[in-house]
Amino acid sequence: MEDGWKTHQSFAEYISEQEPETGSSASRYHNLFEGHPGAWQLNETVDRFLARLPPSSTSRTHTIDWIRIANPFLPPGDGQMLGVLKEGGTERLGILSRFIAAANTSGKPLLRIKKEIEREREDAVSDLRHLAAVSNVLGGKWMLFPEPLDVDEVWRRVARATSENELGFAAKVEPMTVSADKQRLLCVYTKDFRDKHDVARVLNKLRSLDLIRAGGKPIYYKTGKFCDSNVPNTLWHWTRVD
16 A cells, blocks of 8 residues: 555654754752642651541542652653644554554455554554653553552552652552542553563552552553553553552
């Protein structure tokens, strides 16, 4: 498909044109969420933060969509280009959608269509991961789903470990929604989903905190930050650990 090849060339050129921005950090402690009403602040203790925003009873509002804490020992990522990620990711997924639509109306045998679409999906995943690397947006997250009765204790362990540089670069938990008996989503972020050693280190720490048990609830890891950037994320990888 000559048109498809031209489109791929255009996307490759788009990626190659992007240059990361530079940045620096001067102070020792950092807070990605400084000033956010739903986040831990550097001028408060973790205990005071937990008492101020217990997830079991803190309602979701337009100013508190999540309860968050950042690792103060890790400086913010330099040169992250979310705009590039959103624009390029949306363009690449559009290419995939148009390819699938054209393939399904091509009149080719169904088995051949299926193979071509699968090959194009694999190419799209490769392109999007490369774009994430170029954009320096490489975060991934471990996802826990504590019950309402357990959410405060689970969050306390995660928040304290995050503040002490024992987990990832940040964590967040859902506040109370309309359904008070709903499981809460709790995310523990790692800086680079390609760093398998660090991803495994965080998983092992969650085990040592007794937040993952053999035969208990599974935990999931999701790669990429399209999930936090308003870009479709159907091509990103989920890993389940029981």
